[in-house]
Amino acid sequence: MTLERSIGPITEEQAAVATVARQFAAARLAPRAAERDRTGAYPLEEMGALGELGLLAMKVPDSEGGGGTDNVGYVLAMEAIAEACASTAVILASSNLVAKLLCDYGTPAQKAKWLRPYTQGRLGAAAFALSEPGCGSDAAALTTTAKKDGDSWILDGAKMWITSGAHAGFHLVFARSDGPGPGGISCFIVDRGTPGLTIGKEEDKMGQRASGTVALHFDGCRLPADHLLGERGHGYAVALGALGAGRVGIAALSIGLAEAAFGYGLAYARERKAFGKAVVDFQNTQFVLADCRTELDAAWLLSLRAARLLDTGDKAAAESSMAKLFATEASSRIIDKMLQLHGGYGYSRDYAIERLYRDSRVTRIYEGSSEIQRIVIARDLLGKR
Numbered sequence: 001m002t003l004e005r006s007i008g009p010i011t012e013e014q015a016a017v018a019t020v021a022r023q024f025a026a027a028r029l030a031p032r033a034a035e036r037d038r039t040g041a042y043p044l045e046e047m048g049a050l051g052e053l054g055l056l057a058m059k060v061p062d063s064e065g066g067g068g069t070d071n072v073g074y075v076l077a078m079e080a081i082a083e084a085c086a087s088t089a090v091i092l093a094s095s096n097l098v099a100k101l102l103c104d105y106g107t108p109a110q111k112a113k114w115l116r117p118y119t120q121g122r123l124g125a126a127a128f129a130l131s132e133p134g135c136g137s138d139a140a141a142l143t144t145t146a147k148k149d150g151d152s153w154i155l156d157g158a159k160m161w162i163t164s165g166a167h168a169g170f171h172l173v174f175a176r177s178d179g180p181g182p183g184g185i186s187c188f189i190v191d192r193g194t195p196g197l198t199i200g201k202e203e204d205k206m207g208q209r210a211s212g213t214v215a216l217h218f219d220g221c222r223l224p225a226d227h228l229l230g231e232r233g234h235g236y237a238v239a240l241g242a243l244g245a246g247r248v249g250i251a252a253l254s255i256g257l258a259e260a261a262f263g264y265g266l267a268y269a270r271e272r273k274a275f276g277k278a279v280v281d282f283q284n285t286q287f288v289l290a291d292c293r294t295e296l297d298a299a300w301l302l303s304l305r306a307a308r309l310l311d312t313g314d315k316a317a318a319e320s321s322m323a324k325l326f327a328t329e330a331s332s333r334i335i336d337k338m339l340q341l342h343g344g345y346g347y348s349r350d351y352a353i354e355r356l357y358r359d360s361r362v363t364r365i366y367e368g369s370s371e372i373q374r375i376v377i378a379r380d381l382l383g384k385r
C-alpha cells in the first residue's frame with residue numbers, strides 16, 4: 001500500500017523535501033545512529049549540513065532563506081529523519097519551531113540578525129526554552145523573570161529539559177516580564193555565550209540520547225531591548241501557537257520510529273525459524289503485523305489531516321493533539337510488538353529495535369504529554385475553548 005494512496009496527492013515540492021531528508025538520513029544519520037545512542041554525542045557536524053539543506057527552517061519561506069515547504073512537507077521530512085535517528089529528529093523539531101516563530105514574529109532587524117545566518121547554517125541548531133524545573137505541563141506557572149532595566153532586560157531563573165541547549169546558536173526563552181498568569185509572559189532571544197547564561201550538565205536520558213538535553217541557568221543575564229520577540233506579554237500565546245503545529249511534527253517523529261521498527265520486525269520474523277517454520281508464518285505474527293500496519297496508517301492519516309488543516313489555515317488544535325496522542329501511543333505499542341517478535345534478541349543492545357523502544361518513550365511526554373493532548377481534545381469537543 002503506497003503512502004500516496006492512503007493520504008491523497010503529494011505535491012512535487014512536498015515530495016522533494018521528503019526526498020532530500022530521506023537521502024540525508026540514509027547517508028549521514030542512519031550509519032551512526034547506534035553510535036550516537038551509545039556515546040550520546042550531539043550531531044554537531046550534521047547541523048551545518050542540515051541548515052544548508054534548509055531542513056532547520058523547513059516552513060520558513062524561500063524569500064526568507066528557509067526551506068519553503070508547508071506542514072505536509074514538514075511531516076514527510078520529519079518522518080524520514082526519525083526513521084534514521086530520533087535524536088536528530090527532535091533537534092530538528094525544536095529548531096524548526098524556533099525558526100518559524102522568528103519568521104512569524106521577528107522584526108526585519110531581528111530576521112537579519114538571527115534568521116538569515118540561521119537559515120544559512122551558520123548558527124547551528126536553535127533551542128526552545130519554555131519548561132522549568134518546577135513546571136512543564138503548566139507552563140503558564142513559569143517563574144523565570146525578565147525585569148526591564150533602562151534599555152535592557154535582565155533574566156533570572158532556570159529552564160529544564162532544553163533540547164540542543166548546550167549547542168544551539170541561540171535560544172528562545174520564555175520569561176515573566178509582567179504579572180502572574182499567561183498574560184505576564186514574554187519571549188526573548190538569547191545568544192549562546194551571553195554573560196549570565198550558564199549551561200547545566202547534560203541529562204543522562206533513557207533514549208534520544210544525543211539530543212543535547214540540558215538545564216539553562218540565568219543569573220542577571222542582560223539582554224538589549226531588541227531581544228524581545230513579539231509583543232511584551234504575548235509570549236505565552238506565541239509558545240502555545242507554536243506547540244500546536246509542533247505536535248504534528250512529533251507525531252511524524254513517532255511514526256518514523258514505528259516505521260523503522262516495523263521494517264526490523266518484519267525482516268526478523270521472515271528470517272527467524274521456530275518449530276520448523278519462519279516466525280512470519282505463524283498466524284499470530286501475521287495478525288500482529290496486520291494490526292501494526294493498520295495503526296501506522298491510521299497515525300499517518302491523522303497526522304496528514306492535521307498538517308493539511310494547518311496548511312489551509314483552519315483551526316487545528318484538537319486535530320493536532322489527536323495526531324500526537326494517537327501516533328505516539330500507537331508507535332509505542334507497535335515498537336513493543338516488534339521487539340516481542342525479536343524474542344530475546346530484541347532485548348539486546350546489539351539489535352536496533354532495543355534503541356527504538358527507548359527512543360519512543362519520551363514522545364508521549366514532551367511537547368505536551370498524552371494527558372495534556374486529551375485535555376485539548378476534550379476542551380474542543382465540549383466547546384470550552
Ligand SMILES: Cc1cc2nc3c(=O)[nH]c(=O)nc-3n(C[C@H](O)[C@H](O)[C@H](O)COP(=O)(O)OP(=O)(O)OC[C@H]3O[C@@H](n4cnc5c(N)ncnc54)[C@H](O)[C@@H]3O)c2cc1C
Pocket residue numbers: 094127128129130131134135136137138160161162163164205208213362365366367368369370371372375
Ligand atoms: C527529552 C526531553 C526533551 C525536552 N525538550 C524540551 C525543550 O526543548 N523545550 C522545553 O521547553 N521543554 C522540553 N521538554 C520538557 C517537556 O515538554 C516536559 O517534560 C513536558 O511538558 C511535561 O512536563 P513535566 O516534565 O514538568 O511534567 P508535569 O507537568 O510535572 O507532569 C507530570 C505528570 O502529570 C500529568 N499532568 C500534568 N498536568 C495534568 C493535568 N492537568 N491533568 C492530567 N494529568 C496532568 C502529566 O501528563 C505527567 O504525566 C523536554 C522533555 C524531555 C524529557
